[in-house]
Structures are given as structure tokens and as C-alpha cells.
């Protein structure tokens with residue numbers, strides 16, 4: 001496919017044309033009523049420079065890498081607006097940490113317009129950190145390089161892991177500084193700023209519906225629901241304007257199922273989003289809003305990467321499935337006037353649980369190399385699974401290394417050869433009790449594997465497709481951030497390359513536990529929301 005310059009083909013403004021705008025375009029923060037978005041221009045930055053470019057996404061979009069100082073690059077910095085673009089910030093609300101927070105909105109994200117690919121797909125391009133909007137509240141509308149680089153890389157990492165996500169096309173250094181109190185300890189500092197161009201079919205969130213529902217504006221909830229269904233859920237087979245309660249109920253069920261599959265994937269790879277507020281939940285079931293996210297190093301169900309969440313651990317690894325369910329219940333409340341049938345919405349929520357359980361169990365089976373898990377009954381795999389996760393918690397055990405190395409275990413060997421590949425997963429030398437528990441579990445696992453129809457090669461291949469060899473651990477991103485802040489993008493490019501083949505072991509980033517030096521270093525494990 002030929003790649004064309006971003007400036008060659010005009011953008012479309014379908015979203016803007018079909019949904020009601022805030023009548024005001026004056027600058028300044030405000031409550032916006034009876035509108036889905038506000039038209040707003042990005043604020044130019046001092047000296048845009050391209051730091052990161054996703055060739056893989058660019059190929060899907062058919063977009064050529066922009067040259068330095070080109071109009072295309074300026075557009076990706078918000079310094080120029082291209083033909084067809086009518087930039088806007090969306091109005092949404094949200095439940096933050098379990099509490100209704102009122103109007104939030106795109107406080108620093110500005111949607112540029114829609115790019116149509118030659119194969120007929122439509123994508124929104126959105127700049128994060130492009131300057132103030134009516135929704136900026138008390139903040140500056142900007143983003144720092146460290147959080148932008150993390151979002152850029154993790155969006156692409158998630159995609160290549162096979163997990164639904166918004167994508168990232170470019171990372172542009174702004175040449176401006178941004179003041180942030182990174183540790184929330186009263187010591188704000190100037191940091192380099194940056195802008196990420198995020199890409200998704202739609203950036204509509206649960207909070208888009210909640211805000212209008214909270215204002216009892218059912219007409220606007222319906223207008224947006226009709227738009228989203230027609231443009232994003234064409235499989236529901238409806239025409240704009242002919243939607244009724246049954247279609248809205250079906251749509252809700254689809255959202256529940258997509259969200260369930262998404263969260264099951266996060267659990268498979270050990271991803272912790274960190275801020276699962278309803279304003280960070282995509283209506284398409286995509287991973288969106290990469291902030292203080294993290295990946296499990298040692299398996300710890302209560303681990304949260306977000307220091308703001310350290311107290312309550314609401315958004316810790318193990319809570320994610322139930323939090324997503326809670327968030328879906330908030331969406332159900334918001335669209336309830338359209339469905340007018342509590343039982344139908346409850347059925348959607350039940351579909352969430354069913355889909356999550358089924359997908360999670362498929363993933364666990366794949367992680368263990370089994371064709372499928374035995375359903376509860378006789379025999380039943382639930383004991384094997386719960387013993388495994390208890391084992392992983394006995395001593396600090398790396399989630400990624402353990403599962404990946406499990407495929408290398410020769411189950412018919414005798415100890416210590418049998419468990420030798422797994423020793424790399426332990427953060428400290430394995431103690432006698434853990435070794436005993438591991439031996440017992442491996443023996444039961446071996447018996448179970450023998451009763452599975454798959455041959456060893458199939459089993460191993462299945463495991464290596466489910467258990468990544470490469471994840472974007474926080475400490476790896478920190479190395480790339482430090483180098484990029486000095487103008488060196490080598491590490492960033494190396495990571496961008498490695499994350500495109502996460503299920504293949506390479507020598508570039510060896511499969512290993514997080515190094516000890518990174519255990520307490522800022523940003524290498526936990527992070528604040530400051531971004």
C-alpha cells in the first residue's frame with residue numbers, strides 16, 4: 001500500500017456534523033450543557049520534534065512518516081489545522097474512585113478529525129496534551145514527556161499483544177516545559193512537554209452518557225447512543241432513527257461482552273490499568289487513557305501501580321473484573337431511560353460475568369497449555385488453578401517469567417531438573433517449603449496434562465501464544481524516558497521494535513524478573529497520577 005502525506009487527503013468531520021455542539025467557542029473553563037462537544041483549536045507549541053512514530057499503525061492508516069518541520073508534523077503538534085479538520089474537545093463526566101465527579105471532559109485531548117483509509121475504515125485522530133479546552137478545570141491542558149512516552153509505547157504494546165486498545169501514531173516533543181509536582185510533595189518542577197497522537201474508531205466513554213443522564217437530558221443520551229450504534233455497532237443492523245428499546249438493550253449487552261473480553265485479556269498478561277474510572281472506560285471495549293498503569297512483576301493480586309490508589313487498592317490487579325462490572329452498572333443507569341426494562345440491562349450485566357468467566361477460563365487453559373478447562377464437576381480444574389495461584393503467592397514469583405518458563409518444563413523429568421526452568425521466576429532463591437509446594441503442583445499438573453488430548457508440541461505452542469515473553473515493564477519505559485529527555489530516542493525505538501513481537505523470545509530484552517535496582521526507583525514500579 002502506498003503511504004500518503006497527512007496533508008494529501010482532507011479529513012472528515014462526521015462526529016461534529018452529526019452531533020450537537022456547544023454554541024460557545026470562547027476560551028475558558030465552563031459547564032457545557034445540551035452539547036456533546038466544544039469546538040476548540042489546539043494551542044501551538046514552541047518547537048515540535050518527532051520522537052516516536054508507529055510504522056505499524058501508519059501502515060494500517062496509509063500515512064507517510066512526516067518530515068521535520070513539514071505541515072504534517074505541525075498538525076501532529078497542534079500547530080496547524082489541516083483541511084477538513086474541525087477540532088473539538090468532548091464533554092463527559094465520570095465516577096472517579098467510586099464517586100460521581102460531575103463534568104470532566106477532554107481537558108487536554110483535542111480530536112482533530114477523522115481519517116478515512118482506502119479500505120473504507122474511519123479513525124479519529126486525537127492529540128493528547130494539545131492545550132486548554134473548556135474542560136481543563138484547573139489544569140494546563142498539557143502532558144509531560146514521561147507520561148506521553150509511556151502512553152505511546154503501551155498503546156502499541158497492547159495492540160501487538162492482541163488486546164483491544166486505542167493506538168498511538170506519533171510522539172512529538174513540544175519544545176515547551178510543563179510544571180508538574182511528580183511526587184505530590186510540594187516540589188513542582190519544569191519537565192519537557194510532549195503530545196501523543198492517539199487513534200481509535202471512537203473515543204466515546206461511559207462518561208459521555210453519564211454526564212447527560214445526570215442532567216436528565218434523555219434526548220441527548222439518545223442522540224449519542226443512536227450515533228454510536230449506527231457508526232460503531234453496524235452489526236446491530238439498524239438504521240439511524242429506527243432504534244428502539246430492544247436495540248439499546250442489545251447494544252448494552254455487546255458493550256458488556258466486549259468489556260469482559262478486554263478485562264480477561266488484562267488478567268492474562270498481568271496488566272493493571274490503574275485508574276478504572278468510568279470516564280476511562282471505552283464504549284468500544286478498548287484499553288484507553290494510559291496513565292499510572294503497570295504490569296505485574298511478582299504475582300500479587302492486591303498490587304496497584306497507582307500511588308493515589310495505594311490506600312484503598314480499588315484498582316488493583318485482582319479487582320479489575322469486578323470494577324469493570326461496577327462501571328458497566330453505572331452505564332446501565334445512564335442509558336436506563338432508553339431501554340426502560342431493568343431486566344434487560346441486568347441480562348447485559350449477567351452477560352458480562354458469563355463472557356468474562358468463559359474467556360478467563362479459556363485464557364487460563366491456554367496459559368497452562370490445555371485444550372480447555374474441565375467444567376466444575378468431576379474432574380474439575382478449579383483446585384489445580386487455585387493451588388497454582390496460592391503457590392505463586394508463597395514467595396515473590398514473577399507472573400510473566402513463571403508462565404512463559406512453564407512451557408519449557410519437562411514434566412516427565414525428575415527433580416531438580418524438572419522445576420529448573422522455573423527458578424528464573426523467583427525473586428529470591430526458592431525456599432524448601434515453596435519447592436515442596438511447587439513439586440506437588442507440578443506432579444498434579446503433569447497428571448492433568450496427560451489427560452489432555454494435545455501433544456507436547458501443540459501444548460507448548462499454545463502456551464507461547466498466551467504467555468508473552470515481552471511486556472513493557474515500567475522500568476523499561478523509564479530508561480527510554482531518561483534517554484529521550486536527553487534527545488536520544490535509541491531506547492524508545494528499541495522498545496518499539498521489541499514490543500511488536502511480544503510472544504517471541506529475543507536477546508534484546510531477555511526474559512527476566514524486574515532488576516532489584518528498579519524495585520523502589522520512582523516510576524519503575526508504582527507511579528503517581530501526575531502527568
Ligand code: AMP
Pocket residue numbers: 104105106107108109135136137139140141142143275279280289291529531
Ligand atoms: P485522567 O485521570 O487522566 O483520566 O484525567 C481525568 C480528567 O482530568 C480528564 O477530564 C482529563 O481531561 C483531565 N486532566 C488531566 N490532566 C489534565 C491537564 N494537564 N490539563 C487539563 N485537564 C487534565
Ligand code: MG
Pocket residue numbers: 279280289
Ligand atoms: Mg481520562
